[in-house]
Amino acid sequence: MSEAAAQTLHLRMLEAMLFASERPLARSDMAERLPASANLDALLAKLSEFYEGRGVALKKVADGWAFRTADDLAFLLQAETAEQRRLSRAALETLSIVAYHQPATRAEIEQIRGVSTSRGTLDVLLETGWVRLRGRRRTPGRPVTYGTTPEFLEHFNLESITDLPGLDELKGAGLLDSAMPPGTPMPMPNDDPDLSHDEDPLEDDLFAPDVVLEDDE
Known part of the structure; x- marks a missing residue:
């Protein structure tokens, strides 16, 4: 040949x-x-x-x-995809915070959102496969930390987490208040699979989501 x-x-x-x-x-x-x-x-x-x-x-x-x-041509498939995993506003906000601020605990998510995050919201995100349990923060109570998954990148057509839109792009899309104070910090997304210096591995007996989330409340 x-x-x-x-x-x-x-x-x-x-x-x-x-x-x-x-x-x-x-x-x-x-x-x-x-x-x-x-x-x-x-x-x-x-x-x-x-x-x-x-x-x-x-x-x-x-x-x-x-x-x-x-x-x-994505508009041609909107009718077929609109019914897939329709997330609530709370879930979308939580997912965005996890993506940009990971590893993030439930308390950190609530602090950024300014409201409490229900157990059901995190359950939904875990079930979609877009969010995963990472480890436990080395702080009192040892809260669970959350991060995104390869499935998150796949669903949103991202090559890497750094392809998420930056501050100017979010403002341009109307997703952030354009009157935000100058110099407002924007986190650099990082989905490194290795645990950070302030995280411990999850114990083997805590992989059941209901146990973990109860522990995080």
Whole structure:
């Protein structure tokens, strides 16, 4: 088989894998299924270029690659996606705080929101798979800390947590008060899976969400 024919075959194989997968494919998953002679970086670049400007695009999402609807055509699927995991305002606010301030405890979330956060709100976010239990803060009461997951990045089409909008973008979208005082600090999102210096691991007997959240009240 000529080099050109081999590359065409490898490209078709990669395209088939990405279309068939329900989740973004990690590099290791793709490399495992492709012949050893395949140049994965070159194939991904060529496939991305081929789909540029089409109805779907190849995008890097979290730690993997996946086909996604072109941004300018997303409105076509709104009717189908509107009913998926409709979150309350409280849940959206809580999710945003966790994303930007993680690792965050329930008390820290409430302090930022200015109101109490119900156990049900955190339950919903845990059930969506967008928020996870990280560890326990090394403070009195040892409250549970929360952080986002790879599924959060996947759902919101983010390559990394640092792709979240910044202060100016949030103001421009009307999500923040434009009259906020100058110099208002904006946290730098960080979803490092390793525990921070002030976190301890969760004990093995506390993985049940109801036990953990009771402990956090």
